[in-house]
Amino acid sequence: MIKIIPVASGKGGVGKSSISSNLGICLSKLGKTTVLVDLDLGGSNLHTFLGERNPERGLGSFIAQWDNNRSLENLIRETRVPRLFLIPGDSLIPGTANLPFYIKKKILNDLSQLVADYVILDLGSGTSFNVLDFFLASQTGLVVIAPETTSILNAYSLIKGALFRQLYLSFPGKSQERQVLKDFFSHKLEGSGTNLKSIVKDMEGINPASALKLHHIMSRFYPRVILNQGRTDYDLKLGMKLREIVTRNLQIDMEYFAYLPYDDRIRLSILKRNPLSLSVPQAPFVEVLMQMAQKIIKMPKEPLQRYYEDEDIQELQQIQSLLGQSL
Template identity: 30%
Template sequence: MDRDFENENNDILPFKTSSSKDKAAAKIWVTASGKGGVGKTFVSSSLGITLSKLGHSVVIVDLDLSGANIHTVMGVKPSHMNIRHYFEGVKTLQELVIPTQHSNLSYVQGFWDSWSPIDFTMEQIQALIPQLHGLRADYVIVDLGAGALEPHLELFKAADEKFLVTSPEPTSIEKTYRFIEAFVCHTLKQDSTPESYGNMISTLRSHRQRTLGKPFSFRSFLKEETGLNYDFFESLTAKPVRLIVNSCRYQNHSELGYGIKSVCNKYYDLSIDFAGAIDFDNAVWQSVKGREHVLFAQPFTGLAGQFLTTCKQLIDPEELRAVV
């Protein structure tokens, strides 16, 4: 049975429903960053647009508490209905999905009408995850706020694909490492006793301050201190953190991801994936000013090709290899 849905202009749009038996659960792609200002929202929207152009239904969910602006990047007016209504129990998450003028692409408006501090609890995030999987879409792109807050890390951990966005600036690179460290610790915390977890944090701090008396292996440390064989590192090899370096101006910027990948492997025994480098392009901010996303305004730009390659590597690598 079809339902009607009201968009941000109060137009009544047809919206098809389907039972959970009719389709597989939506895949969740989460984009995060160690600090703000690295272009995380641009990456989130670009991944969503690219997947929609490939024929997949996509919902972009804005969970940036510090400044929801997916609607701005997408060039649409803010809706009077937003995700606040889900957390207040007024609407279901599906009822907050707003279609765009572009085929296969919808979004959930983030908090933009709150003038007091907002925060998520772990319980709220854990309850949200199955709701995200249940949205009527092939892919759900979640745009998180900046920083390694515990609710961010919990949602990042649950994602089918985890994108960590950085830029070539030193402050961004440093915060990227801190986010990765926090993610490792958060994931291990659920299987640790308070004593062993505290010891792990203390050892990591000593490692950072270069006060350990011998070379440090995070994986070996966990086994020696707890006697447990964690599968954390093996599972992240299957579903690794995908690093995206945004706003690359020079060749060494484009190669930065390989350096970060090497450091994570050497110091944390952690394998991450360098998903790609995105070039700096003045057309990005110009398109936001013109209220039309650059991938729609300039569909044949080099940026479009870079996001297309990244998406196809994840959803259809065999086809990409055939083309290459």
């Protein structure tokens, strides 16, 4: 079974694409066939991090010329790294920033059918529905943070938004369960003394089976956070601080997956279009990524999640507005 690894961040500029590309190379070096997918639909540039040429066709063209009978497999390109492949983005094509839910489901289904061991999704930053829905392709997606207060807060917003989105899509449209979720998340959790356990109690009054389902979903939702560009012991502790906030307010577990040290050669490697894992494989940054790849290989693989369809766009806008106010 293929394993999908979404890589997201609450804000831009934290090194997400650099980690995605170098992690893909590390998995390939360990003998695993890996496909990197550029799903930053508003600003795709993953090919640059790999040192590959600008693609003539990518996901943007695939979406713009939509045909439900076509497959993403036709977009796969070889890279100079053995066993590493790329599905490039294509941000020059308009209309890809906000995808209909059925297109996202089709993309994820195509990716799950690829002949590969791992598929790494390099997502955009922030909490748009595109980011959240692709992040939820796995229960154990990677969230990249930098040692900055804004990055920590935005990462928390991403995790909270993804959890709400997963809970919401797990129940049918127009259901009473969805309304309970919308009402609950429209209020601020942080500092209120309320946490996500409360919604399980609320749901028990509607349907004990739905409450049990909520509890099961929350117990399986397990994001993994990577702190990038770390320099000091204080930076190291910021990842632990985020875990404390997530556990206290959302009542879910979160793994502090890795601490990646700052290395100025990463910036140079991007300028030279030569990934650090190829040019300086003994660098501490690369050594930690190799350890991450080994941990990922040991993880059990999971089936693609199945969700109920979205509601109309007006309701989605109302939900996102409510969620944004409550962060």
